[in-house]
Amino acid sequence: MRTKRPWWKELLVPVGVALVLALVITTFLVQAFSIPSGSMQNTLQKDDWVLVDKLTPWFGGTPQRGEVIVFRDPGGWLPERSSQETNAALRGIQKALTFVGLAPPVDEKYLIKRVIAVGGDTVECNRGEPVKVNEKPLDEPYIYPGSTPCDDYPVGTIKVPKDHLWVMGDHRNDSRDSRAHVHEAGGGFVPVKNVIGRAFTVAWPISRWATLPVPDTFRRVATRFTPTLPR
Known part of the structure; x- marks a missing residue:
């Protein structure tokens, strides 16, 4: 006669399968991230949670203009963590949440911004003017009411290097984005390799609850190609 196993042993297999699936999903498919600041208002509010598509980059997809992306700090964009954030108990809790996809890795620094331009594009960011990409003015209804496109960080004309991105927050007057780092190492650009994925909802x-589509204004920006001279 078959002996019935204790209830806790019966749970081991489904719990184990669930944990493996959670690990696979958060590693390769979707990751949840919380919004730590108001730099993306009103599109995103502080303490919102977004879902990030991590699968597309695995198939060679690259970030496109207008997408909201999560990326690793290129270096010096974020301040050092406070003592509260490095508290052992809090770190333990966050590690557990990370494992099941409810928080990003403890030891990584992440930012979320909107892609304004990609490698090869030219960005114009001047006081009193709209942002221009490849000479096309952007109509930006998503920026925070009362914010100006570039007035607080007028950086002039910028050429985006290959495999890099120019990113900006939707709350322009409360966002230390690419504009704030043009005179630092890296020139304010985000390497494509630093991108975790696109926030899609x-x-x-x-x-x-809302989706995060690409605004129509970016669909009207033409890609700028450098002509190849005949040999």
Whole structure:
């Protein structure tokens, strides 16, 4: 006669399978990230949670203009963590949440911004003018009401290097984005290799559920190609 196993042993297999699936999903498919600041208002509010598509980059997809992306700090964009953030107990909790996809890795620094230009593009960011990409003015209804496109960080004309991105926050007057780092190492550009993925939806709170599509203004920006001279 078969002996019935204890209930806790019966749970081991489904729990183990669930944990493996969670690990696979958060490693290769989707990751949840919380919004730590108001730099992307009103598109994203502080303490919103977004879902990030991590699968597309695995198939060679690269970030496109207008997408909201999560990326690793290129270096010096974020301040050092406070003592509270490095508290052992809090770190333990965050590691557990990371494992099941409810928080980013503890020891990584992440930012979320909108891609304004990609490698090969020319960006114009001047006081009193709209942002221009490849000489095309951007109509930006998503920026925070009362914010100006470039007035607080007028950086002039910038050429984006290959395999890099120029990113900006939607709350322009409260965002230390590419504009704030043009005179630092890296020139304010984000290497494509630093990108975790595209934020495609606001998942929490439920009352703010929304998708994050590419605004139409970017669909009208032509890619600038450098002509190849005949040999």
